[in-house]
Amino acid sequence: MKNNVMKFLLIGFLILALAGISNAALATTTVNCPNAPSPCKFGMAMHETRQCTSSLLGMCIAETVNRCCIHDLLFNLANLVVLITFALVAIAYMIGRALENPKVLQWSETELTQVIGTAVILMVFMSLTAILDTTVGPTFYNQSVIFPADTYRTSSSYQQLHPYGGWATVQDHVQHYLESDLEGTLSSLIYGFSTLSAMVGAISSMSFSIQVSSSLSIFFTPFAATFGPIQSVLATVFNAVVISAAQLQIQLEIIKLNGAIFTILLPLGLIFRAFPFTRPAGGALISIAFGFTIMLPIAYLVTEDIALHLYGPGGRPSGDTLAGQITQIAFSVSSANEMQTFFTNGFAEGGVLRQMAKFLVIEVTLLPLMAYLMVLNITRNLAEIFGAHIDFSTLVRMI
């Protein structure tokens, strides 16, 4: 009897703490978004959304549209559903006691344990989110965690690339990394390549015709032999750039959705987890939210660390220098009349083709791929802990 009372007290305390923590977090935590004018609450930032201004027992009773903050309606709904489940299970427990039915008693006890589990999951999640933005992020911003001897993060060129310094959220930082560092480089590469292709094409298509007599004319294309093969190399590399750019865009879009995944999938998972028949699916949703909002940004921070170690800030290939360097190589090939020069110069240490291959293969493709495999693996294992067996093979294959 004493044990049961203790259990109920503990659960009641946990539920109250849960409702209190989420509402208190909404009321007190203020985070500044670098790209939006108004302050943002609740850690994860998202533009053009709603913010709860007044709440009662976990239900939002007044909300305003905010350009920066996330809406907390689903979170409140999740709190409410957990509270209702708790109440229903408590009623079932009382009925079980009244009827002296051991099956009902056992069921309600199991459900109570699950309610505690849900509350604990939410609290752990909230704590991790807070730690991610306040501790993990700043640790990575100020120094290289993987290569402590590197000082790139504190260098002026890095600070110039990342002008916000103290980031509101890790998501903002990662989004800036993908947009500014990677997308910017790829965009400049595409511009550089199309300019270069146009120039090379124009020169290689140039043909001369000399009318020797009325019945004889000499026709020749002097640059086609040299520039033709270069053009085919350019086409191959451009294909690689396009594929990298397309998959980088997917990564960027996923990162942009991070806040929304957190505020929508997590509460939905908590709601599903409240009911016995949908519990595994709820576990799957919670683990997906965990993987994409906690693990993925950390994986990108690690990725950025490794990439910075490889290049140093500002060491990525640029479309402008690329066009100039390849044109130079092309003309040297033309004068020396050997294709070998093109590859020797391009793939030499510091050569533009080598630099670009490293960027496209390692930073844009391989490192994010490893990050996603790691995140999906953790997500799958976490889902198994929550009682869900989710098949990520399609998603992994797609990535």
Add this chain to the structure above:
Amino acid sequence: MMENTVVTENTRKNLKFALLAALFILFLSPNMFATSSCDISSSFTPGQPGSWLFWSVAGIGISAIIASIIFMAGKVLEKPELMSRSKTDLTQIIATVVILVVFSSAVIFMCNIGTGSLGFKTNTTLFAAARGYFDYQYSLTAKEYADTANAIMSVSAFSSIYGGGGWGMVTISMSPFSGLATLLSSLQYIMNMVMLQISIAHAQRVILTVIESVFLTYLLPAGLVLRCFTPTRELGGILISLAVGLFLFYPLMFAMSYLITGENAPVGIPGSTWYNDVIRTGIVLVGEYILAGPLVSVVTNIATVLAIVNPQVVSSIFGLGKVMLVVFILPAIDWIIIAALIRDVSKIMGEEVDVSTLARLI
């Protein structure tokens, strides 16, 4: 002492009965009195789009009559095994009635959820929100198709321009924009991806329509009837879990995807603009050629053409990411959850249905 035990026993029985009655009334009330805002109505009138409830009740009723006839036949023919089997069937019919009551309540509850209460900007049904997602998804793929087609047409048209001029015996000719043709294979690769995405986006929208109009009307009543008899019970369970699982969770998950992507309205599809660019540049090219000579004309126009083509190419490449997210990635996550939910629902029926193959197929 004896008296007390009898009183407690009676109280327990009465309490059980009261609980059962309360639960039954609770579950039945929305079916009888609720006016649904859902796309399918909850009326009992046969012949209407929402006649699934009528056919389900009728199917179970007919099954009960058949099971009773078999029981009576068993009694008349003095066949205990026939009686025993029909008794089991009758028990299962009662269980099926409970399943119908619970599921129809869930369906009507689901239909009556206003999306405004889930944090959506507009208050509508989950089906409408899911349709909103599919409209957005389809418009995004169509826009990407139009953008890529424009880029391909521009690049093809410019790269095919061929001109030349002569001084006395010497003639110089060239195809000044032929180098842009190297971009074509990449753009065609994007086009292939977009075509696939258009088909997938269309398939996802069709599935919603089918789920909405067919699953409850045909699959659920058929599943309920099949579940009433021993030889077809497993198949009935599978049909019920598919019908109810997909009806409940498919629109819910895609509505959530709509919320995640910011409830965007369908984007506008750009018209075909490439010929304007080509004609305009062609006129300038000829004009410059006449006034300033071929070399000046080529150099200045390569820059002009690149200024037209480059943004189109970049927009086409970078637009692919968003389309892939909306058509592949988010639906893949949705399908993972839907498959898990249907598996959970089917476990109630005693059968485990795996729809992940269907998801992979899509």
